[in-house]
Amino acid sequence: MEEHIIDGPDQSKSNGLTEALAWWEKKRLLYNVIVGISGLFTLFSLSGDFGVSELLIGALFFGIGANAFYSLGFLLESWNHHYLKNSIKFESVRLPLFLLGLIFSVGLTLLLAFAGFSVAGM
Numbered sequence: 001m002e003e004h005i006i007d008g009p010d011q012s013k014s015n016g017l018t019e020a021l022a023w024w025e026k027k028r029l030l031y032n033v034i035v036g037i038s039g040l041f042t043l044f045s046l047s048g049d050f051g052v053s054e055l056l057i058g059a060l061f062f063g064i065g066a067n068a069f070y071s072l073g074f075l076l077e078s079w080n081h082h083y084l085k086n087s088i089k090f091e092s093v094r095l096p097l098f099l100l101g102l103i104f105s106v107g108l109t110l111l112l113a114f115a116g117f118s119v120a121g122m
Helices: 002-007 010-046 052-070 072-083 094-120
Strands: none
Touching (some): 052 072, 052 094, 072 094
């Protein structure tokens, strides 16, 4: 009885969020590697048009922004857990959401390279 009062219903709530956070964090390295590889392509393609310091500063801010947006996956899941009382079953939505975010991030990264090609060609 005392354990139920101390650990009560909130423990199952936090276990769900802990499991969700663990899932997203396990995928973060894969996300960063894939987006980073496309970022290297973009850096090399723009290296003739910009200085090293501009490229590195841009890459740093882009990486921070990409990871901030990556965190939205867990934030959406937390919002669903707290406010919607798990009305959306995120276990079945996580992977498609991850893949859509990954495709968007890689696409945006490569778009910067193609934009650089078109500016350099002018």
